Amino acid sequence: xxxxxxYRIAGSRERVWEALNDPxxxxxxxxxxxxxxPVGDDRFEAVVAARVGPVKATxxxxxxxxxxxxxxxxxxxxxxxxxxxxxxxxxAAVELAEVAADETLLTYQIAGGIGGKLAxxxxxxxxxxxxxxxxxxxxxxxxxxxx
Amino acid sequence: MATExxxxxxxxxxxxxxxxxGAGRYTDDVGQHGQTYAVFxxxxxxxxxxxxxxxxxxxxxxxxxxxxxxxxxxxxxxxDLPCGWMVKSKDGSDMVQPPHPPLAVSSVNYVxxxxxxxxxxxxxxxxxxxxxxxxxxxxxxAVVDLATAAGADQIHESVPNNQCYDWELGDKAATDAxxxxxxxxxxxxxxxxxxxxxAIEPRAALGEYDEASGTYTLHTTSQNxxxxxxxxxxxxxxxPEARLRVISPDVGGGFGSKIFVYAEETAVxxxxxxxxxxxxxxxxxxxxxxxxxxxxxxxxxxxxxxxxDGRFLGLRVQNKANMGAYLSTFASSVxxxxxxxxxxxxxxxxxxxxxxxxxxxxxxxxxxxxxAGRPEATYIVERLVETAAREMGIDPAELRRRNFIQPADFPxxxxxxxxxxTGDYExxxxxxxxxxxYAGFQARREAxxxxxxxxxxxxxxxxxxxxxxxxxxxxxxxxxxxxxEVGEVRVDVTGSVTVVTGSHSHGQSHETTFAQIISDxxxxxxxxxxxxxxxxxxxxxxxxxxxxxxxxxxxxxxxxATDKIIAKGKKIAAHMLxxxxxxxEFEDGSFNVADSNQSLTFGEVAFSxxxxxxxPLEDLEPxxxxxxxxxxxxxxxxxxxxxxxxxxxxxxxxxxIEKFVAVxxxxxxxxxxxxxxxxxxxxxxxxxxxxxEHGVYDDTGQLLSGSYMDYTMxxxxxxxxxxVDTTVTPCTHNPLGVKGCGEAGAIxxxxxxxxxxxxxxxxxxxxxxxxxxxxxxxxxxxGNG
Numbered sequence: 001x002x003x004x005x006x007y008r009i010a011g012s013r014e015r016v017w018e019a020l021n022d023p024x025x026x027x028x029x030x031x032x033x034x035x036x037x038p039v040g041d042d043r044f045e046a047v048v049a050a051r052v053g054p055v056k057a058t059x060x061x062x063x064x065x066x067x068x069x070x071x072x073x074x075x076x077x078x079x080x081x082x083x084x085x086x087x088x089x090x091x092a093a094v095e096l097a098e099v100a101a102d103e104t105l106l107t108y109q110i111a112g113g114i115g116g117k118l119a120x121x122x123x124x125x126x127x128x129x130x131x132x133x134x135x136x137x138x139x140x141x142x143x144x145x146x147x
Numbered sequence: 148m149a150t151e152x153x154x155x156x157x158x159x160x161x162x163x164x165x166x167x168x169g170a171g172r173y174t175d176d177v178g179q180h181g182q183t184y185a186v187f188x189x190x191x192x193x194x195x196x197x198x199x200x201x202x203x204x205x206x207x208x209x210x211x212x213x214x215x216x217x218x219x220x221x222x223x224x225x226x227d228l229p230c231g232w233m234v235k236s237k238d239g240s241d242m243v244q245p246p247h248p249p250l251a252v253s254s255v256n257y258v259x260x261x262x263x264x265x266x267x268x269x270x271x272x273x274x275x276x277x278x279x280x281x282x283x284x285x286x287x288x289a290v291v292d293l294a295t296a297a298g299a300d301q302i303h304e305s306v307p308n309n310q311c312y313d314w315e316l317g318d319k320a321a322t323d324a325x326x327x328x329x330x331x332x333x334x335x336x337x338x339x340x341x342x343x344x345x346a347i348e349p350r351a352a353l354g355e356y357d358e359a360s361g362t363y364t365l366h367t368t369s370q371n372x373x374x375x376x377x378x379x380x381x382x383x384x385x386x387p388e389a390r391l392r393v394i395s396p397d398v399g400g401g402f403g404s405k406i407f408v409y410a411e412e413t414a415v416x417x418x419x420x421x422x423x424x425x426x427x428x429x430x431x432x433x434x435x436x437x438x439x440x441x442x443x444x445x446x447x448x449x450x451x452x453x454x455x456d457g458r459f460l461g462l463r464v465q466n467k468a469n470m471g472a473y474l475s476t477f478a479s480s481v482x483x484x485x486x487x488x489x490x491x492x493x494x495x496x497x498x499x500x501x502x503x504x505x506x507x508x509x510x511x512x513x514x515x516x517x518x519a520g521r522p523e524a525t526y527i528v529e530r531l532v533e534t535a536a537r538e539m540g541i542d543p544a545e546l547r548r549r550n551f552i553q554p555a556d557f558p559x560x561x562x563x564x565x566x567x568x569t570g571d572y573e574x575x576x577x578x579x580x581x582x583x584x585y586a587g588f589q590a591r592r593e594a595x596x597x598x599x600x601x602x603x604x605x606x607x608x609x610x611x612x613x614x615x616x617x618x619x620x621x622x623x624x625x626x627x628x629x630x631x632e633v634g635e636v637r638v639d640v641t642g643s644v645t646v647v648t649g650s651h652s653h654g655q656s657h658e659t660t661f662a663q664i665i666s667d668x669x670x671x672x673x674x675x676x677x678x679x680x681x682x683x684x685x686x687x688x689x690x691x692x693x694x695x696x697x698x699x700x701x702x703x704x705x706x707x708a709t710d711k712i713i714a715k716g717k718k719i720a721a722h723m724l725x726x727x728x729x730x731x732e733f734e735d736g737s738f739n740v741a742d743s744n745q746s747l748t749f750g751e752v753a754f755s756x757x758x759x760x761x762x763p764l765e766d767l768e769p770x771x772x773x774x775x776x777x778x779x780x781x782x783x784x785x786x787x788x789x790x791x792x793x794x795x796x797x798x799x800x801x802x803x804i805e806k807f808v809a810v811x812x813x814x815x816x817x818x819x820x821x822x823x824x825x826x827x828x829x830x831x832x833x834x835x836x837x838x839x840e841h842g843v844y845d846d847t848g849q850l851l852s853g854s855y856m857d858y859t860m861x862x863x864x865x866x867x868x869x870x871v872d873t874t875v876t877p878c879t880h881n882p883l884g885v886k887g888c889g890e891a892g893a894i895x896x897x898x899x900x901x902x903x904x905x906x907x908x909x910x911x912x913x914x915x916x917x918x919x920x921x922x923x924x925x926x927x928x929x930g931n932g
Binding site for chain 1: 191192274278280437845847849851856857
C-alpha cells in the first residue's frame with residue numbers, strides 16, 4: 001500500500017510542527033484514538049479502534065520518530081498490532097514547507113503493508129480505509145488548529 | 148433382480164429427507180453436557196519466529212478455562228502430524244519431511260498456522276481469551292513464489308533448498324530418443340492454479356474423554372475416521388486405538404480436504420483429555436480458507452513429440468509442485484503416483500518421462516483435492532494434444548483418434564507404470580461429438596462472429612486411475628497404509644438388513660447406492676436395508692472415502708460379504724428343505740431346490756438362522772452376519788470425453804459456456820441419477836478452476852483471496868445445462884464391474900474449457916482462471932493474460 005498527499009494548513013510552520021508533536025492534539029485528531037502516550041523522546045504508543053470493512057478491532061500502535069529535523073520533516077515508523085485482526089506496519093514521511101508566514105504546506109508519503117485477517121478480508125478495502133482515516137485526521141487537525 | 152430399486156434404477160436418495168428437512172446430524176449438531184469451546188490463535192505472518200507467548204492475560208479473561216500452546220503439547224509428548232506416503236527422489240533418497248507440530252512451537256510458516264488454542268466456557272469467552280494472547284513474533288522474509296522457491300531462503304532447518312523430493316518416472320533415454328525423431332514438438336508452459344476446497348460444511352470437532360473407561364471419543368468431519376484414529380493413536384499418542392473412537396456423522400462435502408488429519412481436531416481431542424471435559428471446535432469460514440489443505444498449484448513445462456502422421460512419439464514433463472509449508476497427510480503422493488502415472492492419458496504414447504520437484508513455501512499445505520493429481524495430469528496431456536493439433540493443422544478429434552489405445556489393446560501397459568484393464572475411448576468421443584453437434588460448430592462460430600463475438604470449442608479425453616490399489620504395490624511405492632475396504636452385512640432376525648461399510652459418505656449417497664446393491668442381490672425390499680458408516684465403533688478398520696473408491700472398493704467388499712450370506716443361506720436352506728447344498732439356488736430373494744417346487748424365502752432362512760429350531764447347529768454357527776475385506780487387484784480406469792463450447796465477448800472479456808458435453812465410461816452404473824449428480828458437481832468444480840477460482844497470496848505470503856469477496860465459487864448462472872451421458876466397458880476385475888464417478892467431472896472438464904477459450908481467442912494459452920479481465924487483456928496482447 002502506498003499513498004501520498006498534501007494539505008495546506010493555516011498557521012506558521014513552527015506552530016504546525018508543535019501540534020504534530022503534541023500527543024494531546026494527535027489523540028483528539030486521530031479517528032478512534034483512545035490514547036496517545038509518549039514513551040521517551042522519540043516514541044509514542046497509541047491505542048486506536050478502527051474498522052476496515054468487516055474487520056473491526058482495537059489496535060495498538062508503536063510509533064517511532066526517525067530523521068527528525070524540526071520544524072521541517074520527520075519520518076514515522078509504525079507497527080500496529082490488532083491481535084486476531086492481524087497487523088499493519090509502515091512508514092510515513094512528513095514534510096512541512098513554509099508557504100507564507102501563516103500558511104504551511106504539509107506533504108506526506110505513506111508506505112505500508114498489512115497481514116492476518118486484515119489482509120485476508122480487508123486487502124481491497126484497506127486503501128480506502130487508510131485514505132479516509134488520513135482525510136479525517138487532517139480535517140480534524142485543521143479545525144483543532146484553528147480553535 | 149431388475150426392479151425399481153435395484154441396480155440400474157434412479158432411486159431417490161434415502162439421505163434427502165433428512166437433509167432437506169434440516170434433520171441431518173453434523174458434527175456441530177452434536178453437543179455434550181458441560182462442553183467447552185476452542186478457539187485457535189493463528190499466525191498473521193507467513194513466516195516468523197515465535198520468540199515468546201504471554202498467555203497470562205488470556206488465562207485471566209472471564210470464562211477462559213485453559214490456554215494450550217505448542218510447548219504444552221510438546222511437553223505432553225503429543226506427536227507431530229505425519230505424512231502417509233514416502234516418496235523417494237531420483238537418487239533413491241527419502242523425501243525430506245520438516246517437523247509438523249499440531250501447534251507451532253518456535254516458528255510459524257504460513258498465515259493461519261495455529262500456535263495456541265484457547266478453551267472457554269463459551270465461544271465468546273474463548274474468542275476474548277484468544278484476543279488477549281500476546282505473542283512475540285519476529286517476522287522473516289517469506290518464500291511465496293513456487294517457481295523460485297528452490298533458490299530462496301531456507302524455510303525449515305532440516306530442508307535444504309526447500310525441496311521435499313525430486314522425483315522421476317519413465318524412461319528418460321527412450322523419451323529423449325523419441326524427441327530426436329519428432330516431426331513436430333508441441334510445448335506448453337502451464338500454471339495450474341491453486342484452489343481452496345470450500346466444502347459447504349466447515350471442519351469441526353468435538354472431543355470427549357470418559358474417565359470411567361479411559362476412552363476418548365472424537366466426533367469430526369472426516370472422510371475416513373479410521374485413518375484419523377490410526378494417526379491419533381500411532382503418531383500423535385492420544386490413546387491406543389481400542390480406547391479411541393472416531394465418529395464422522397453427516398459430513399457436508401469433503402473433496403479430499405477432509406481426508407487429512409489436521410492440527411485442530413488433534414488439539415481438541417488432546418485438550419479434552421487434559422481438561423476431562425468435552426471440547427468443541429468449528430471452523431469459521433475465514434479459518435477454512437487459511438487452514439484447510441489447498442489443492443493443485445503446479446508450474447509445469449511439457450512437450451509432446453509427434454510424427455508426421457500425427458502419432459505421438461514421446462512426452463516430457465518437468466513439473467514443480469507446491470507442498471505449502473508442511474507435508475499434509477497425503478501431499479507427497481498427489482504430484483507423483485497420482486500424477487506422473489496418468490501421463491499416457493488415453494494414448495499409445497510409447498515413451499514418457501516425468502520429473503517432479505516438490506517444494507515448500509510459506510503458504511497453506513497443499514494436498515489432494517477432487518481428482519488429486521489426475522486433473523493436473525489431464526490438464527497437461529490434453530492441453531498439449533490440442534496445441535499439437537492446432538500447430539499441425541490436424542482436427543483435434545482426429546488427432547486423438549489416431550492415438551487412442553484401441554479396445555483390442557487391453558490390458559494395456561503404459562510406459563508410466565499402470566496397466567489399463569479396459570476401455571473404448573473412441574466410443575465416448577464419438578458419442579460426445581454427436582451430442583456437441585461438432586459438425587455444426589463452424590456455422591455457429593460464423594454466427595457468433597457476425598454478432599461480434601468469438602466462439603471456440605475444446606476437447607478433453609481424460610483417463611483417471613481410481614480405487615488406488617493393490618495394497619502391496621502401493622506400499623512398495625511408499626504408501627503407509629493398506630488400500631482395501633471392509634463391508635459387513637448383518638441380516639436381522641426378521642429379515643431386514645444392516646450394512647456397515649468402511650466407506651464414508653459426505654455427499655456420495657452410499658446409503659442409497661449400497662442399499663440398492665443389497666436389495667438387488669438379496670431380494671430384500673430397498674426400504675428394509677439400512678447402511679451405517681463413519682464410526683470406528685461400528686466398523687472394522689477401514690480406509691474411508693477418497694479417489695472415487697467407495698463403490699469399486701467398498702461396494703466390492705459388500706458384495707463379497709453378501710456372497711458369504713448367500714452361501715451360508717444355501718446351507719441353511721438345504722438343511723431345512725432336506726436337499727443337497729449344491730441343489731439349492733438363490734434367485735430373486737428365494738432359495739429354491741433345483742428341479743422342484745420347494746423353496747424358502749430369504750426371510751424364512753434368516754429367521755431360522757436366529758431361531759434355530761430346524762437348523763444344522765452341529766455343522767453351522769447360528770446367525771446370518773458376514774464381513775469381508777476386499778483388496779483390489781488393480782486400479783479402475785474411468786475415462787471419457789468432455790467437449791466444451793464457449794463464446795467470448797471481446798469487448799468485456801466475459802466467457803460464456805454455451806454447451807458442455809460429458810460422456811463418461813464408469814463401467815456399470817448402480818444409480819444413474821446419483822452418478823449424474825456426481826458428474827455435475829465435478830464439472831462445476833473443474834469449470835470453477837478454469838474460469839473463476841484462484842487462491843492468491845501476495846509476495847509477503849498474505850492470503851488475498853481469503854473470503855468470498857475475493858475467491859469466486861461457481862454459481863448456477865456461471866454454468867450451462869450440462870449434457871451428460873455414459874458409455875460402458877465394465878471393469879474387468881471387480882464383482883460389480885464398476886469404476887467410480889466422483890472425480891471425473893473435475894478431472895476432464897478444466898482442459899476442455901481452456902482448450903475452448905484459447906480456441907476462441909486464437910492464442911496458445913491463457914492463464915487460469917480465465918476471468919473477464921484476464922481474457923480481455925489476452926485479447927489485447929495475444930495471450931498471457
